[in-house]
Amino acid sequence: MIIKQLSVFLENRTGRLTELTGALAEHDINISAFSIADTTDYGILRMIVGRPELAETILREKGFAVKITEVVCMIIPHRPGGLHKALQIISDNNVAIDYMYAFASGECQATVVIRADSLQKIIAVLQEHKMELLQEGDVYQV
């Protein structure tokens, strides 16, 4: 239920992101989710990839500051109010979220990637409310 996310420190420099995506493509690593938190000087890239450990090794060899962080991916219906209902549950149970990002995955559902201090707590809360969570097997390439 805990998904490994890849986090990379990126300077705001032309071509730097392309180098990264190129390295992953070269090794057939699929990117299923992707987000960038940016400041004036640098960005933090967060992504869910098919082979997180391999991707980490490759990027480290390429000189990137990279680390694996653990996140939870929640599946919500892709319709008005879907995200709201999920967030209401989380906030009602006082779970603090560090950051999150979401993407539509198919016609009728969306996936929300959530990073929180206590992943165990958020998993328990979401399961209790019958929210669907992504399993490791759903994202990793074999």
Add this chain to the structure above:
Amino acid sequence: MEREELRKLQGERLREMVQRVYDKVPFYRNKLQDTGIEPGDIRSIEDLNKLPFTTKQDLRDNYPFGLFTVPQHDIVRLHASSGTTGKSTVVGYTHNDISMWTEVVARSLTMAGVTNSDIVQIAYGYGLFTGGLGVHYGAEKVGASVIPISGGNTKKQLQLMEDFGSTALACTPSYAAFLGEALVEEQIDRKKIRLKAGIFGAEPWTEEMRTQIQNLLGIKAYDIYGLSEIIGPGVSMECHCQNGMHIFEDHFIPEIINPDTCEVLPYGELGELVFTPATKEAMPLVRYRTRDLTRLHAEKCDCGRTLVRMEKCVGRSDDMLIIRGVNVFPSQVESVLLEMSETKPHYLLVVSRENNLDTLEIQVEVEPQFFSDEVKELEGLRKRIHANISSILGISASIRLVEPNTIERSMGKAQRVIDKRKLT
């Protein structure tokens, strides 16, 4: 004073000083004994080159008061350069030292045409830095009306310049240029500004900057040189010929040496400037290496003075940078990064000049093992680096986090500094 007469006076003062430091300062007694020199060996100025050198490191090693020749109750003033405890240099002054300093600054101001009819606006920083108080005492001695406004607060500077009718301005050259541009921006009528002379020093500047400042402020800009170890501002000063700074050799005996071999070079050759401030009571130094690179000229100046002139310094024989008048060593940045647990000393200093003010950016590599993927953590790290470095350097630097291994590591000495200011 004729040169022969001056050299005789320098010789007497040197002889007396060497005996004094030998008697009072264990550091010098040991150093002279190690070199095999007795105070009696120093009979005239010709013997100066027999003496060992003193370096900034010697001052640090004897921090804070180890090189003082007088008991603490005779010290009336302390100044210090910025830096960590280990890096800062402390200088002390007796009552007579302050009088001597006041005298040389008064001479300097007189060379710039300052008299008791002038109103002198002192925009050098007041405090541990010698600029503000040094010029202050000299200007009062001349009898000028002093405005001790200190540095910064540009609007107030311009307002008082206009309201009080300042006729002379003393500050760093970059701040002078900044004030000149602010004058234009604020659309202040130049007819309301009575400035005629500027006394600028504490950082290197070019002839182009001089022209710019002179045009912006409508003044004649004079270069003043000094360093706290020797006395502060007033070691040498330009006359109206603006052709080198006359060194007040009766107090500060100059030499130029080859920084690598320490051999004394003849007049006209480029090398490291060395001073022996022979009349200082609290902290006389034997052949102090300034690390400033320049040339000396002994020909009589068009102004009639026979005092030796030094050119504008063209660089340093060490890696010290002067940023906004403050001495900065890359090693200070290094020590901060080494002390912090989340950083390693992989850094680059980028110095530029924007709107005539020096800017310092320090690039620091993010260490992969300490990389957090939360913006607030990284920003927290950036702020901690900023606070630690600013408190050590005494000036604010902007910190830029960069990717690991992006700062060049050369085989030998890494390139730690990019100076884009284009000074000579």
